[in-house]
Amino acid sequence: MSKRFIETLYKTYGQSFIVDEILFESKTDHQHLIIFNNEQFGRVMALDGVIQTTEKDEFIYHEMLTHVPLFAHGNAKRVLIIGGGDGGILREVLRHPEVEHVTMVEIDQAVVDMCKKYFPKHSDGAFDDPRVDLVIDDGVDFIVNNALDQSSEPYDVIISDSTDPEGPGEVLFSSRFYQGCKNSLSDGGILATQNGVSFMQIDEVKTTFNRFEGLFNDRWFYAAPVPTYIGGIMTLAWGTDNEALRQQSVEEIRERFTQSNIKTRYYTPELHVASFALPQYVVDVLK
Numbered sequence: 259m260s261k262r263f264i265e266t267l268y269k270t271y272g273q274s275f276i277v278d279e280i281l282f283e284s285k286t287d288h289q290h291l292i293i294f295n296n297e298q299f300g301r302v303m304a305l306d307g308v309i310q311t312t313e314k315d316e317f318i319y320h321e322m323l324t325h326v327p328l329f330a331h332g333n334a335k336r337v338l339i340i341g342g343g344d345g346g347i348l349r350e351v352l353r354h355p356e357v358e359h360v361t362m363v364e365i366d367q368a369v370v371d372m373c374k375k376y377f378p379k380h381s382d383g384a385f386d387d388p389r390v391d392l393v394i395d396d397g398v399d400f401i402v403n404n405a406l407d408q409s410s411e412p413y414d415v416i417i418s419d420s421t422d423p424e425g426p427g428e429v430l431f432s433s434r435f436y437q438g439c440k441n442s443l444s445d446g447g448i449l450a451t452q453n454g455v456s457f458m459q460i461d462e463v464k465t466t467f468n469r470f471e472g473l474f475n476d477r478w479f480y481a482a483p484v485p486t487y488i489g490g491i492m493t494l495a496w497g498t499d500n501e502a503l504r505q506q507s508v509e510e511i512r513e514r515f516t517q518s519n520i521k522t523r524y525y526t527p528e529l530h531v532a533s534f535a536l537p538q539y540v541v542d543v544l545k
Contacts (some may be wrong), residue, residue, distance in 0.1 A: 263277050263304065280294045282376060287368070289305045309487070313379070325530070326525075334415040336358065343369030345377070345382075359389055405441035413443060433469045436466075436469050439497075466495050467544050474498055478534060
């Protein structure tokens with residue numbers, strides 16, 4: 259009988275994967291890490307029993323969490339990534355020609371090392387780009403200290419590619435973290451964060467929305483369907499003081515997209531604009 263990996267994110271509902279081969283498994287300094295092969299999704303990585311990324315569908319999540327804020331901003335020169343040890347967000351950020359510097363803060367060096375080895379296409383050489391400064395540190399400690407350091411330059415876009423709000427990722431959904439991000443953004447800068455699957459984790463959506471209150475003039479979410487993040491659409495949080503950035507037309511976004519010469523597999527200017535239209539059950543809690 260085939261070995262199965264059963265995800266443990268939800269107590270009463272879940273998904274399972276047939277494990278063709280375990281490539282790596284270890285308890286790191288911060289979490290349990292397993293990487294295995296699956297016929298449908300290729301290589302799969304899970305942390306503490308929760309699916310983080312797969313070879314086959316990673317592009318949907320990484321493109322939407324990256325390109326929506328960067329194309330909305332239009333001229334993001336300095337970008338901060340919190341988490342994202344697999345390198346997928348970093349890969350997509352570096353495709354934007356206007357980006358001059360990226361700081362990436364990941365708590366677990368083992369995740370970076372193993373993803374370089376077993377998911378090389380995720381980062382696609384991005385860690386070797388001279389524009390990148392990789393920092394192994396706790397994301398909250400980094401952002402709070404950065405906000406207090408008057409000599410540090412602000413970031414135009416901050417992307418939080420965290421795990422779910424349990425274990426090491428829990429603090430990346432805290433008011434302290436969001437405040438640090440706000441204080442580290444340039445005028446009109448954008449914060450975009452992973453915020454779970456709204457149908458299964460609607461309380462997290464409501465909590466983030468409430469914690470954004472008083473920090474950003476415009477607080478909302480946008481959506482993306484990622485097959486292995488089961489339970490419905492993925493919600494990605496959006497915070498900025500420039501309310502016009504979420505109201506841009508397809509034509510405005512398409513002009514930037516065309517000029518960038520970036521080739522995508524999921525993201526389009528039409529999906530960019532449409533992704534801010536949320537289901538009524540989500541809208542109902544954002545009041």
